[in-house]
Amino acid sequence: MTQEDLSIADPKMTAQNVNVFYGEKQAINDVTIDVGTDLVTAFIGPSGCGKSTFLRSLNRMNDTIASARVTGKITLEGEDIYDPSMDVVQLRARVGMVFQKPNPFPKSIYDNVGYGPRIHGLAPTKADLDVIVERALVRAGLWDEVKDRLNESGTALSGGQQQRLCIARAIAVDPEVILMDEPCSALDPIATAKIEELIHELRGKYAIVIVTHNMQQAARVSQRTAFFHLGTLVEYGKTTDIFTNPKQERTKDYITGRYG
Amino acid sequence: MSFNPAALLLLIVGLGLIGWLAGRARSAMVAGRAGTKLHSRPQYHGWYVALWLFAPAAIFLAVWSSVAPAMITNDVLASEAAQRLPAFGFERSAILSDARGVAQGDQPSVRIEGAGPLVEPYRAATQKYGMIGIAAMLALALAGGLFAFTRIRPDFRARSRVERIVMGLLLLASLVAILTTFGIVLSLLFESIRFFQLVSPAELLFGTYWNPQSGAAVEGTFGGIPLFWGTVLIGAIIAMIVAIPIGMMTAVYLTQYAAPAVRRWVKPILEILAGVPTVVYGYFAALTVAPALRNFAVMIGIPNASTESALAAGIVMGVMIIPFVSSMADDSINAVPQAMRDGSLALGATPNETIRQVLIPAALPGVMGGILLAVSRAIGETMIVVMAAGLSANLTANPFASVTTVTAQIVKLLTGDQEFDSAKTLAAFALGLVLFVVTLLLNIVALRIVKKYREAYE
Numbered sequence: 195m196t197q198e199d200l201s202i203a204d205p206k207m208t209a210q211n212v213n214v215f216y217g218e219k220q221a222i223n224d225v226t227i228d229v230g231t232d233l234v235t236a237f238i239g240p241s242g243c244g245k246s247t248f249l250r251s252l253n254r255m256n257d258t259i260a261s262a263r264v265t266g267k268i269t270l271e272g273e274d275i276y277d278p279s280m281d282v283v284q285l286r287a288r289v290g291m292v293f294q295k296p297n298p299f300p301k302s303i304y305d306n307v308g309y310g311p312r313i314h315g316l317a318p319t320k321a322d323l324d325v326i327v328e329r330a331l332v333r334a335g336l337w338d339e340v341k342d343r344l345n346e347s348g349t350a351l352s353g354g355q356q357q358r359l360c361i362a363r364a365i366a367v368d369p370e371v372i373l374m375d376e377p378c379s380a381l382d383p384i385a386t387a388k389i390e391e392l393i394h395e396l397r398g399k400y401a402i403v404i405v406t407h408n409m410q411q412a413a414r415v416s417q418r419t420a421f422f423h424l425g426t427l428v429e430y431g432k433t434t435d436i437f438t439n440p441k442q443e444r445t446k447d448y449i450t451g452r453y454g
Numbered sequence: 455m456s457f458n459p460a461a462l463l464l465l466i467v468g469l470g471l472i473g474w475l476a477g478r479a480r481s482a483m484v485a486g487r488a489g490t491k492l493h494s495r496p497q498y499h500g501w502y503v504a505l506w507l508f509a510p511a512a513i514f515l516a517v518w519s520s521v522a523p524a525m526i527t528n529d530v531l532a533s534e535a536a537q538r539l540p541a542f543g544f545e546r547s548a549i550l551s552d553a554r555g556v557a558q559g560d561q562p563s564v565r566i567e568g569a570g571p572l573v574e575p576y577r578a579a580t581q582k583y584g585m586i587g588i589a590a591m592l593a594l595a596l597a598g599g600l601f602a603f604t605r606i607r608p609d610f611r612a613r614s615r616v617e618r619i620v621m622g623l624l625l626l627a628s629l630v631a632i633l634t635t636f637g638i639v640l641s642l643l644f645e646s647i648r649f650f651q652l653v654s655p656a657e658l659l660f661g662t663y664w665n666p667q668s669g670a671a672v673e674g675t676f677g678g679i680p681l682f683w684g685t686v687l688i689g690a691i692i693a694m695i696v697a698i699p700i701g702m703m704t705a706v707y708l709t710q711y712a713a714p715a716v717r718r719w720v721k722p723i724l725e726i727l728a729g730v731p732t733v734v735y736g737y738f739a740a741l742t743v744a745p746a747l748r749n750f751a752v753m754i755g756i757p758n759a760s761t762e763s764a765l766a767a768g769i770v771m772g773v774m775i776i777p778f779v780s781s782m783a784d785d786s787i788n789a790v791p792q793a794m795r796d797g798s799l800a801l802g803a804t805p806n807e808t809i810r811q812v813l814i815p816a817a818l819p820g821v822m823g824g825i826l827l828a829v830s831r832a833i834g835e836t837m838i839v840v841m842a843a844g845l846s847a848n849l850t851a852n853p854f855a856s857v858t859t860v861t862a863q864i865v866k867l868l869t870g871d872q873e874f875d876s877a878k879t880l881a882a883f884a885l886g887l888v889l890f891v892v893t894l895l896l897n898i899v900a901l902r903i904v905k906k907y908r909e910a911y912e
Binding site for chain 1: 714791793794795796797798799800801802803804807811812815816
């Protein structure tokens with residue numbers, strides 16, 4: 195791993211010597227990485243390499259798994275997110291997440307987007323909530339498709355629309371970071387293209403971390419790429435460097451399709 | 455050799471075993487001689503032979519056991535000695551049964567005069583039909599066995615046939631419960647129709663005065679409303695006020711908060727509670743809860759407080775129903791995908807908000823189904839209400855007063871010395887029919903809701 199690539203002037207999140215265990219099994223081994231504020235960071239690697247596990251430790255979603263244990267230090271804007279004083283509810287409002295399979299709630303489109311603002315008390319009046327819902331749907335590129343049927347169930351949308359609804363839902367609470375765990379793996383190519391386009395537009399407004407199996411996708415949407423293998427961070431750097439001039443043999447083998 | 459069904463059954467089971475061995479051996483031999491592979495493995499040929507040996511003989515045995523006594527009696531009646539029997543009635547059948555008892559060795563000698571000459575004809579007829587039965591059964595078994603045995607060839611599809619027979623057996627088994635239910639409904643229906651010839655259905659369903667008397671049906675004493683109201687008050691209102699919140703909270707705790715070790719213990723214990731005989735709950739209701747409630751009611755000055763109260767029965771019934779509600783709610787909440795929960799938590803919702811606003815709404819259809827099933831069980835429950843709710847048909851909303859339910863009245867109508875053709879007794883069947891129809895509808899609606907909801911996540 196080369197040092198120059200790690201230097202990001204103004205990191206949104208940092209991880210230092212992070213280990214994650216599931217019971218006795220170590221899933222993440224001594225990972226140190228910075229996530230840039232205005233950048234899209236892609237985590238790539240073969241299945242089971244720990245990239246999703248690491249992503250889930252960035253907003254403490256691993257807390258929901260009883261046997262999971264995280265050591266090391268992860269910070270958001272300099273605050274240790276595993277510090278006992280950190281409120282996990284607040285943390286997840288600041289670090290949103292989009293999952294592999296679209297998981298809209300069995301509620302109306304409006305209520306899906308309004309759910310987060312409501313529970314966090316972001317909208318004192320109905321008019322405020324209307325504004326927030328509309329803005330989130332516009333940003334997620336879904337407004338024109340659903341503006342006439344906000345009261346229909348979110349689960350009635352197509353897979354790609356559902357995933358954009360989930361992105362809108364995450365945006366609605368105005369997070370600083372959005373984590374995306376293989377957001378396109380359950381979508382067809384056209385829906386995938388729309389999500390990728392959306393990621394381009396969201397860049398700069400939020401720090402985005404995306405886990406993907408698809409190397410072309412990583413190359414298309416990200417500025418930084420981290421290659422994970424067997425629970426360790428093998429190489430991290432500018433996306434162009436990783437894909438054109440990888441420094442590690444393992445990265446090169448993976449990029450060229452030797453395994454994975 | 456006498457005709458003893460149990461021994462004969464053992465005999466054909468033994469023959470079946472021999473058939474199995476023979477069929478298996480022969481199939482292997484046939485295959486060896488032809489030098490080809492068997493379509494079915496040897497044990498299927500064995501089963502095929504055994505089933506052909508056993509099944510026709512067993513069916514014959516069952517039929518013969520039920521028709522042979524009548525044929526024996528016919529023979530005896532045709533005999534010379536029987537011509538001196540009284541023509542009808544109790545005496546005639548007593549003499550016959552006495553003679554039969556001696557002939558078949560159940561008693562040492564005749565007790566009634568006149569039965570003596572009949573013993574010998576009975577003995578002869580029993581012997582004759584016993585021999586015929588055994589011979590026919592053995593012939594049938596051998597014929598079946600031989601038929602199957604000769605069909606064994608390498609390309610004979612014994613496996614498919616055996617599997618088809620097994621499927622038939624399973625189908626038969628599943629039909630038993632359904633056909634029995636059907637029979638019960640029919641018998642209920644016939645008796646109810648007799649009742650409705652005496653009392654109009656409208657009176658039973660809409661009348662408000664319930665006081666059936668023995669003897670001829672008196673107009674206006676068969677009003678079922680007080681019973682229906684009592685049933686609803688206890689089973690659908692008071693019991694559910696207890697069972698729904700506690701059951702839901704139990705389910706939420708067990709699915710969302712309980713450590714795996716706690717869940718491992720509490721869930722089976724709750725399920726065991728569902729199997730406690732309801733009479734045990736009845737004691738608890740009648741001896742502990744009801745007097746306590748009465749004292750409480752008297753203390754706060756409620757009129758008509760009785761030691762038998764709707765509240766006592768309803769509360770205990772609610773406790774009894776808790777495991778039903780919690781187990782259905784547990785299943786429904788667990789069936790909500792983990793992704794839904796994660797999605798909510800990832801937005802910064804607390805576990806509490808997630809449960810209230812995402813999990814329970816998503817699980818609601820399933821929970822509703824569970825509640826309807828619980829109601830249907832509660833309104834059909836008998837022991838608790840008989841012991842704790844009382845038998846006086848009051849039309850009252852006072853939960854401390856004594857009320858009665860459909861099931862309690864059915865028990866009251868049918869116990870003691872009753873003529874089976876009076877309106878009072880027949881009313882029990884009509885009430886049973888009403889109860890059956892209502893619980894059936896509730897179950898159908900509940901199962902449809904549950905099914906529809908399950909599909910939504912698959």
